[in-house]
Amino acid sequence: MSKHVAIWIDHKEARILHVHPDNVEAMTITAPQHVHHKHSKGQEGVKEHPEDAKRFFHEVAVSVEKSEEVLVVGPSTAKLDFLRHVHAHHHGLEAKIVGIETVDHPTDRQLVAYAKTYFHQTNQRQ
Numbered sequence: 001m002s003k004h005v006a007i008w009i010d011h012k013e014a015r016i017l018h019v020h021p022d023n024v025e026a027m028t029i030t031a032p033q034h035v036h037h038k039h040s041k042g043q044e045g046v047k048e049h050p051e052d053a054k055r056f057f058h059e060v061a062v063s064v065e066k067s068e069e070v071l072v073v074g075p076s077t078a079k080l081d082f083l084r085h086v087h088a089h090h091h092g093l094e095a096k097i098v099g100i101e102t103v104d105h106p107t108d109r110q111l112v113a114y115a116k117t118y119f120h121q122t123n124q125r126q
Contacts, residue, residue: 005067006115007060008103009074009082011053014060017108018067019115026108029063031056057085065093071118073103073111 002018002025009015011031018025032052060082064070070093072079079100086094099118106114 003068004071004115004119005064005069006071006073006111006118007064007079007082008106008111009060009072010076010078011081014056014082015108015111016060016063017112017115019112019119024108024112027063029056029059053081054085057082058089061086061090061093065090065096068096069098069119070096071099071101071115072097073101073114075102075104 002020004019006017006019007014008017013031014029016027016029032055072082079102083097083100086097101118103111103114
């Protein structure tokens with residue numbers, strides 16, 4: 001397992017990058033898709049299952065729990081929802097999260113560069 005991990009997360013997917021000095025291992029975990037229902041009156045609705053987010057965040061947390069430092073980034077509220085889940089259910093991982101940043105939709109290459117810079121700065125402060 002790598003020392004540094006960057007997670008880009010929204011409510012649809014999590015891109016997880018294990019950043020090694022000479023290479024990067026990438027994986028994607030997708031959130032369950034919600035079922036769209038059409039009502040007879042022409043109204044559209046989404047049936048959400050509260051356990052879906054819990055399972056999604058759990059899968060992401062388990063995939064990075066052996067890392068030493070984790071950076072969580074994303075465009076909206078999913079990163080904070082993930083942090084709340086970690087706080088409630090994955091106490092060992094919570095201490096490893098070194099940063100939470102708002103980042104729109106970077107490419108994997110941009111995310112790796114951002115993570116390397118972030119971890120380098122974090123390690124210099126220690």
